[in-house]
Amino acid sequence: MGFKEKSFKKSLWVFHLSAGSCNNCDIEILDLLTPRYDIERFGMKLVGSVRHADVLLVTGIVTKKTLPRVLEVYEQAPKPIVVVAIGACPCTGGIFASGYNFAGPLDKVIPVDAYIPGCPPKPEAMLAGIVKLLNKK
Amino acid sequence: MAKEIFYFLIFPGLLFSGVIGGFLSWFDRKLTARVQFRQGPPLLQPLYDFVKLLAKETMIPKYGSPTTFLLSPVFALFGASLAAVFILLPALGIDGGFNGDLLVIIYVLNIPSVTYIIGALASGNPLAAVGASREMKLILSYELPFLLVLVSIIIKAGMTINLAEIVEYQVLHGAFIGSLSGIIGFITIIMCIQAKLGLVPFDMAEGEGEICDGIMIESSGTILAMYKFVKYIMLLILPALVCTLFMSGLSVSGINILWSVLKILGVVLLLTLIRNTNPRVRIKQAMRFFWIWMNLFAIISIVLAVFGL
């Protein structure tokens, strides 16, 4: 493993994209920043602009309204980018799968690298998912 | 000629101040984490961030002016390294500098902020434009008190505008921070530096909550890496300037090197604590704070300096 890959893994900047979630997953993501989980010790941090992102955390079913936005945000992200689907919604559609405005699931729209199911998933589950993803690469 | 290039590229300039500044930025993040009862990033984190950003794709915005957008970080880097050379050479006592270098430093220190504004405006992003306008207002507000504090320093040092002579004066007559006008000037300049570095009470140009990183919103990959490097350099040279002006320089002979390191770490510690115990203010509040209170402080410091206090 070269130093370039190592520094990529050690410094993941996370951009959070809500594609029509019920806001519960988003709150669980914010839990990761709290002293209890503290993802900054792995070098991860939340960034405000998608141009700085290395990881795209997508929550929520992709609705018909957010579909073009998700595509656009994905195109605006500098590659290489890792896409992680957080929660049952972007993985399968969850409880909204039969909704009239359901345009997902996420992997039909953009390539997804990791699925973290749960409604909402625990912060531990998200950390475990990211760790598995990094070990695979 | 070769000596100047070495000064600029390696020893006090680009490489040295970037590496030490990277360490200071780790120190800042680690302290922030400890203040919030977290563990904080590992020691090599600034290096990882920098290398990762270099390896990422650099995107050029569709609207706006690509050439200016690409050139502005280069100029920022240039200005920051130049300021590092001018400040660190007399501060470390390597070279005497020249008469009037304090005035040059004032101008050169502004280059990075101005290039942030130019780069942000060249990106053609409306949020970047909002950030740029805030940064512009911030420069207009902190620059006057900064100059006034320098005036009080010049008066105290017996009307000299040479950084090395200011250091010599302090070595002979005691550091300026020991006097009343020195303390008031120190408070003012710490606030100005907080704004110059864009740290929290005055980070409205980069408010990541409201305007998504503001002036940095469109920069990615290498461009962002260069801006990060500039920030590392600034995080070293501005505390170094404060130490030079108020705490009789950063001597590197013998045991004094320990004191110099402690001085720099102390100033960074102060900046970090201010950043962690304050909320972000609005640009209007920041302008009022600098124009009324900090100018008042700086003028009091000048008056006291004239009376020799």
Ligand code: SF4
């Ligand atoms: S997965 Fe569950 S908690 Fe998360 S957004 Fe969907 S419905 Fe809400």
